[in-house]
Amino acid sequence: MKKNIIYLSIALTMSSPVIAEITEIQPSWLGVFTEYYRADEDKFTGNSEAVDGVSFGFEGGVGLSPKWAGRIEWADLNLQEHAFTADGYRVGMDALYFPNATSQYFFAGLKAQKLQQTYNLLNIGVGNRWTLKDNWNIYAEAAANREFSDGHQDISLKLGLAYLFGSKTSSYTPKDDDNDGVVNTLDQCPNTPAGEAVDKKGCSLPTDNDNDGVLNNVDQCPNTPASTTVDSLGCAIKLAAIGDTDHDGVNDDIDQCADTPINDKVDDVGCSLFAEKKIPIALNVLFANNSSNIDNPQDQSIIDFAEALKTYPEIIVTIEGHSSAPGDADYNQTISEQRANAVRDLLISQYHIPASQLLAQGFGETRLLDDRHTEAAHIKNRRIAASATAISRTKVQK
Numbered sequence: 001m002k003k004n005i006i007y008l009s010i011a012l013t014m015s016s017p018v019i020a021e022i023t024e025i026q027p028s029w030l031g032v033f034t035e036y037y038r039a040d041e042d043k044f045t046g047n048s049e050a051v052d053g054v055s056f057g058f059e060g061g062v063g064l065s066p067k068w069a070g071r072i073e074w075a076d077l078n079l080q081e082h083a084f085t086a087d088g089y090r091v092g093m094d095a096l097y098f099p100n101a102t103s104q105y106f107f108a109g110l111k112a113q114k115l116q117q118t119y120n121l122l123n124i125g126v127g128n129r130w131t132l133k134d135n136w137n138i139y140a141e142a143a144a145n146r147e148f149s150d151g152h153q154d155i156s157l158k159l160g161l162a163y164l165f166g167s168k169t170s171s172y173t174p175k176d177d178d179n180d181g182v183v184n185t186l187d188q189c190p191n192t193p194a195g196e197a198v199d200k201k202g203c204s205l206p207t208d209n210d211n212d213g214v215l216n217n218v219d220q221c222p223n224t225p226a227s228t229t230v231d232s233l234g235c236a237i238k239l240a241a242i243g244d245t246d247h248d249g250v251n252d253d254i255d256q257c258a259d260t261p262i263n264d265k266v267d268d269v270g271c272s273l274f275a276e277k278k279i280p281i282a283l284n285v286l287f288a289n290n291s292s293n294i295d296n297p298q299d300q301s302i303i304d305f306a307e308a309l310k311t312y313p314e315i316i317v318t319i320e321g322h323s324s325a326p327g328d329a330d331y332n333q334t335i336s337e338q339r340a341n342a343v344r345d346l347l348i349s350q351y352h353i354p355a356s357q358l359l360a361q362g363f364g365e366t367r368l369l370d371d372r373h374t375e376a377a378h379i380k381n382r383r384i385a386a387s388a389t390a391i392s393r394t395k396v397q398k
Helices: 002-014 300-311 329-349 375-381
Strands: 021-025 028-039 051-063 068-081 084-097 104-115 117-133 136-147 153-165 168-171 274-286 317-321 358-362 383-395
Touching (some): 028 068, 028 136, 084 117, 104 136, 300 329, 317 329, 329 358, 329 383
Antiparallel strands (some): 028 153, 051 068, 104 117
C-alpha cells in the first residue's frame, strides 16, 4: 500500500492539467488525506536508518484571491523501521499560490511535529487538483520539510479528497488572436496570416502553395500561375520581348557569343561551330660525315617548317639528331646531339621561332633508317628529323 501511494502521488503531482476554467477566487475546502512520510536518517537517537510510514490526516482551507489560499492541517504520524517505531502527530499552516489561477499550485508553511520530541519545520512543496464531480476534488502534493534546529530534512507525498465550497469560477477560453490554432501563451509567431499552416509554436511551415519558389509566409501574390517568372515577393515580373541581335537563331537571353557572324553555323548557346583538320608537319636534313654543319640554311624545307611553327604556335616539336653506324657509339651519340642542336639554334636565330617551341635530342646510331653497310645507307642515316601534327580549325558555314 505504501508504494502505491508513493507512485500515485508522484504521478498526479507531476502531471500537467488542461486549462478548462479559471477561478475568480479560490474556493474554501475541507479535506482528508493519506500521506507517505519519510524522516531523515539521523533524526532519532539510537537509530541510523531512515524511518517512514503511511499516515492520515485532515485539513481545512480558505480562498483569499484568484491566486492565493491558506490552510491548516493535522496529521497522525506512524513511522517505523524494523523494530524502531516513532508515533506522533503534526500540525501546521500553509500558504498556497496558484500561478495560473487554475489547478496547479505551490505552497509553503510552518509545522510543529511531535515524534519522541517536538520539532519545528519549514515545508515547501507543489500540488495539483482534479475535479471528480460537482464540488469534490482529489489532490496530490509532494513536499520537503526542514527542521529549524538540527537541519534534518524529511519528505512527504500526500493524496487527498476535498470538498470545495464558496468558489467562484468563470468560463475560460485561451486566446488565439491570429486564429492559427495555437493559443497566445504558446504562440511564438503571434501575427501569422489567416489560413497559414503553422507548427506547434504557431510559426508558418515552409510551404509554397503556388510553387513559384517563394514561401507562403513572404509571398505577396499567393496565386501566381504556374511557370510564371516572379520576384522575391512572389509577384510576376513583366519581361520585355527577347530578341536575337546577331540573327544566329539563338535568343539573346541564352546567347553566349553575342556577335557571331551571320554566315556561321552555331551551337545551342550561339557560338560558332568549327571543323578540325589534322595537318602533318615534318623536317628532314642530311649531314656530311663527321659534321653538324647545315649546308643550306635557306633550304625550302626549313623555310616551310619554320612557317608551320609560326602558324601553329601551340605546337612543341622535338628535333631528333641521328648518326650512321660506323665509328665509336659514344662519338656517334655526341655528333647526333650536335646536329639536333644546330637545327634548333638555326630555327631560333634566323627564323625567330620561340625557344619554348623547340626541343633537341640525340639518338646516335640507335635508330638507323638503313642498317646496310653501304655508303648510301650511311648518307641516309646521317640526318635530323622532326615531325608534329597541327590541328586546323575552320568555321562551319551555313
